[in-house]
Amino acid sequence: MNRRPRILVLNQYYKPGVEATANLLAELCEALAQEFEITVVTGRLNPYPDLPSDEMVDGVRVIRTRSTAFDRTKLHLRAVNYATYLADSVLRSLTLPRPDAVVTLTDPPMIGDVGLAVARRFRVPLMVVSEDVFPEIAVELKRLENPVLIRMLREMVSLYLRRADQVVAIGETMRLRLQEKGASADRIAVIENWVDTRRIVPRSRDTAWAREHDLVDRFVVMHSGNIGHANDLVTLIRAATFLRDLPDLRLVVIGFGALQTVVRDVADRLEVDVAFLPYQPRDILPESLSSADIHYVGLARGLSGFVVPSRAYGIMAAGRPMLVSADEDSETVRIARAQRCGVVVPPGRPELVAGAIRDAYEGRFDLDEMGRRGRAYVEREADREVAVARYRDVLARLVPSSSAR
Numbered sequence: 001m002n003r004r005p006r007i008l009v010l011n012q013y014y015k016p017g018v019e020a021t022a023n024l025l026a027e028l029c030e031a032l033a034q035e036f037e038i039t040v041v042t043g044r045l046n047p048y049p050d051l052p053s054d055e056m057v058d059g060v061r062v063i064r065t066r067s068t069a070f071d072r073t074k075l076h077l078r079a080v081n082y083a084t085y086l087a088d089s090v091l092r093s094l095t096l097p098r099p100d101a102v103v104t105l106t107d108p109p110m111i112g113d114v115g116l117a118v119a120r121r122f123r124v125p126l127m128v129v130s131e132d133v134f135p136e137i138a139v140e141l142k143r144l145e146n147p148v149l150i151r152m153l154r155e156m157v158s159l160y161l162r163r164a165d166q167v168v169a170i171g172e173t174m175r176l177r178l179q180e181k182g183a184s185a186d187r188i189a190v191i192e193n194w195v196d197t198r199r200i201v202p203r204s205r206d207t208a209w210a211r212e213h214d215l216v217d218r219f220v221v222m223h224s225g226n227i228g229h230a231n232d233l234v235t236l237i238r239a240a241t242f243l244r245d246l247p248d249l250r251l252v253v254i255g256f257g258a259l260q261t262v263v264r265d266v267a268d269r270l271e272v273d274v275a276f277l278p279y280q281p282r283d284i285l286p287e288s289l290s291s292a293d294i295h296y297v298g299l300a301r302g303l304s305g306f307v308v309p310s311r312a313y314g315i316m317a318a319g320r321p322m323l324v325s326a327d328e329d330s331e332t333v334r335i336a337r338a339q340r341c342g343v344v345v346p347p348g349r350p351e352l353v354a355g356a357i358r359d360a361y362e363g364r365f366d367l368d369e370m371g372r373r374g375r376a377y378v379e380r381e382a383d384r385e386v387a388v389a390r391y392r393d394v395l396a397r398l399v400p401s402s403s404a405r
Contacts, residue, residue: 004037005399008099010115012085012107014042014062016051018256018279020225020310021107021131024193026060031388033059036395039099041092043067043085063096065089073258075143082108093118100399103127104160109134109153112160125165125398131193133157133177133306140302141229158182166398168391171331173305189394192331194387195313197379199282202319202371203290210291213275218250219361221323222292224280225311227257232298234263235325235350240272242354246361254288255279289318293367294343294360297324297332301347304330313382316341316374321367323356325349341374 009029013022029038039061045051046069054063065088070077086108093102093114101124104115112128119126135153138144144153161167162182169175169190179185206216223233233253243249251274253263260276267274280288289295295315299307304327312332315322322342324332336342343365345352359365380386 004035005100006037006039006097007032007101007103007395007399008093008096008118009038009040009103009105010042010089010093010111010118011040011105012043012067012081012111013045014040015057016048017045019107020193021105023282024310025105026058027194027196027384028388028391029060030058031384032391032395035392036399037061039063039096041065041089041096043081043089044069046071063092065092073260082110086110086114090114090117094121098122099124101125101127101395103129105129106131106134110156112164113156116160116163126160126163127166127168127394127398128160128164129168129170130161130174130178131170132308133174133181136177137230137303137306140306141300143229154181166394168394170310171305171308172334173329173331174308177305189390191387191390191394192382193308193310193313194382194384195317195378196384197317197375200286200289200314200317202375203286205291205293207287207291209280209284209287213252213277213291215250215252215291218248219246220250220252220292221294221296221357222252222254222289223296223298224252224254224285224289224292224314225309227253227255227260227263229259230300230303230307231257231259231309232300232325232347233259233296234266235298235348235353236296237263237266237270237272237274238350239353239357240274241270242351243357246358249357249361250275252277252292285314286318289314289320292320294321294323294357296353297322297326297342299324299326299330299332299347301327303327304333308332313378316371316378316382319371319375321360321365321370321374323353323360325353335377339373339377341370341377 013019015026041063044067067085072078102115102119104111167183167188254277308331324336324344343356
């Protein structure tokens with residue numbers, strides 16, 4: 001062939017969105033654009049109403065649908081965003097030149113069904129990258145309780161998982177969850193999410209960013225990422241009530257999400273002093289992440305394998321240890337234990353979180369060595385170049401049979 005194989009990618013979020021998956025997808029597409037002709041059909045972003053409908057961004061063609069971009073903290077408005085994106089993504093995809101493969105992520109969870117329809121229309125392979133498992137995550141969080149709707153959504157997700165030519169899970173526990181939903185074991189590859197270890201590197205705790213936010217000479221416990229139902233941040237806030245005798249302890253919560261108001265209200269009600277900060281610019285992340293002594297990575301009970309906190313990779317890249325509050329079979333606990341790069345406690349136990357923070361504060365853990373071990377792990381297993389090479393291998397197996405037609 002005289003052209004690069006065409007890959008059509010479908011996901012509601014893409015950069016400049018602040019979502020982790022938006023930026024991970026952009027990094028992956030930009031790297032793959034060296035070998036493939038990549039087109040991404042994505043949705044509108046609330047903070048960026050004037051982005052072009054069709055443009056080239058760092059070697060990737062980005063097409064933005066006529067979808068709504070309402071406040072996602074309200075469930076019914078998020079549903080409208082989903083519906084408008086799904087409808088227009090079908091129309092946009094079918095008017096594009098024939099791709100050689102279709103790739104979808106899982107935001108919204110039903111986009112895999114759109115991908116399946118488009119792939120079958122063009123008679124090309126479908127690859128689904130599962131960033132979370134739906135509707136089980138919503139059911140576990142009691143965000144979805146209507147049995148008819150749950151059954152319908154399970155069928156919709158199971159349909160594309162059973163028929164996809166390739167499914168990518170971002171962890172071993174998730175691989176098992178996807179098999180339970182009907183994905184064939186021989187068509188599932190496990191590729192962890194990643195971090196650019198050249199961009200996020202360990203820095204001194206005494207940075208300009210730390211001085212600006214009065215964090216120097218304090219013991220800093222940080223959460224940096226989405227403030228959602230899955231992250232169990234209320235447990236961290238409640239844990240702080242056991243630590244009022246530590247005058248230089250500082251809790252820092254960076255990010256935004258559906259539970260931000262709830263978490264703030266809990267902190268106010270319990271009279272816990274928390275520094276709430278917005279998402280930080282990507283070029284600031286090495287400084288902000290490095291300003292913490294230890295990072296809290298919470299995952300609500302019952303969610304292991306349904307979602308994997310990708311912020312753990314940035315923490316490890318910055319050379320900082322993790323305090324993981326999650327079920328034993330979660331991917332993050334597995335990494336923390338196997339690599340000895342963090343402390344693990346069960347989810348939903350604020351007294352145990354407080355005990356681990358106190359132990360860290362009093363020097364019972366070698367936090368610097370934990371950070372070094374985490375850094376070594378992501379350099380070896382979860383660096384951007386490592387993940388991109390694994391995706392290239394998977395796509396190379398899918399594309400030739402399609403592009404030869």
